[in-house]
Amino acid sequence: MRNITSSEKDKAPLRNAPKKCIKFILDYSKSYHVVEVSKNKIGLHLN
Amino acid sequence: MDMLQLPDSKLVSMYMKGNEACLGVLINRHQAKIYNYIIVRIRDEDLANDVFQDAFLKIIQTLKKGKYNEEGKFLPWVLRIAHNLVIDHFRRLKRMPTISPTAEFDIFDVIKDESPSVESSLIWDQIEGDLKKLIDFLPDEQREVLKLRHYSRMSFKEIAEQTDVSINTALGRMRYALINLRKLIEQHNIVLTQ
Numbered sequence: 001m002r003n004i005t006s007s008e009k010d011k012a013p014l015r016n017a018p019k020k021c022i023k024f025i026l027d028y029s030k031s032y033h034v035v036e037v038s039k040n041k042i043g044l045h046l047n
Numbered sequence: 048m049d050m051l052q053l054p055d056s057k058l059v060s061m062y063m064k065g066n067e068a069c070l071g072v073l074i075n076r077h078q079a080k081i082y083n084y085i086i087v088r089i090r091d092e093d094l095a096n097d098v099f100q101d102a103f104l105k106i107i108q109t110l111k112k113g114k115y116n117e118e119g120k121f122l123p124w125v126l127r128i129a130h131n132l133v134i135d136h137f138r139r140l141k142r143m144p145t146i147s148p149t150a151e152f153d154i155f156d157v158i159k160d161e162s163p164s165v166e167s168s169l170i171w172d173q174i175e176g177d178l179k180k181l182i183d184f185l186p187d188e189q190r191e192v193l194k195l196r197h198y199s200r201m202s203f204k205e206i207a208e209q210t211d212v213s214i215n216t217a218l219g220r221m222r223y224a225l226i227n228l229r230k231l232i233e234q235h236n237i238v239l240t241q
Contacts, residue, residue: 025074025103
């Protein structure tokens with residue numbers, strides 16, 4: 001079995017992104033739509 | 048189909064075809080790595096939150112416009128976007144230097160906020176309340192002159208006309224009102240300063 005080095009032991013656990021940020025991103029995604037106008041793709045943010 | 052078992056590339060392609068749930072899976076899978084990549088460099092939680100969100104807004108826009116073409120390399124691509132946003136943040140910071148307080152100089156010694164603090168407003172309200180109670184102990188004529196002068200901001204000429212006495216009498220009543228107030232303050236051991 002591989003030995004655990006001291007630097008690995010000392011590593012702080014990863015912090016999670018705040019839930020409010022994730023919710024904001026998911027809400028944004030649901031309301032973001034792309035339409036094609038004259039062969040150009042335009043992103044629209046529709047609530 | 049268990050989406051949690053799907054590789055990033057499959058989730059990305061399904062999301063690009065309109066499956067919104069796939070984005071949630073991708074975010075949950077990688078959010079900690081991306082968030083830590085940002086916060087370790089920026090060291091400010093609010094700014095890190097903004098950069099994290101901005102990174103995903105760019106990702107969403109790119110994916111929904113069908114411009115993503117790095118198959119199988121979703122996380123490195125996201126980290127590169129986050130990295131560029133972190134660089135943008137430091138560039139903006141360089142353009143807008145901030146002044147941090149030192150032992151010798153604090154900008155707030157120069158720029159002062161003159162508005163009273165909540166604490167000083169509360170103390171002032173307390174002092175005013177105590178003073179009003181003391182004024183009620185004064186004889187009627189003295190109390191009347193003091194109130195007209197301090198609360199109605201009237202001149203002694205106006206007070207004299209209002210109370211139908213001479214100016215000297217009004218001045219005398221004010222003088223005795225203040226002397227009596229001082230006595231009352233001393234007797235009651237009241238502190239009327241902040």
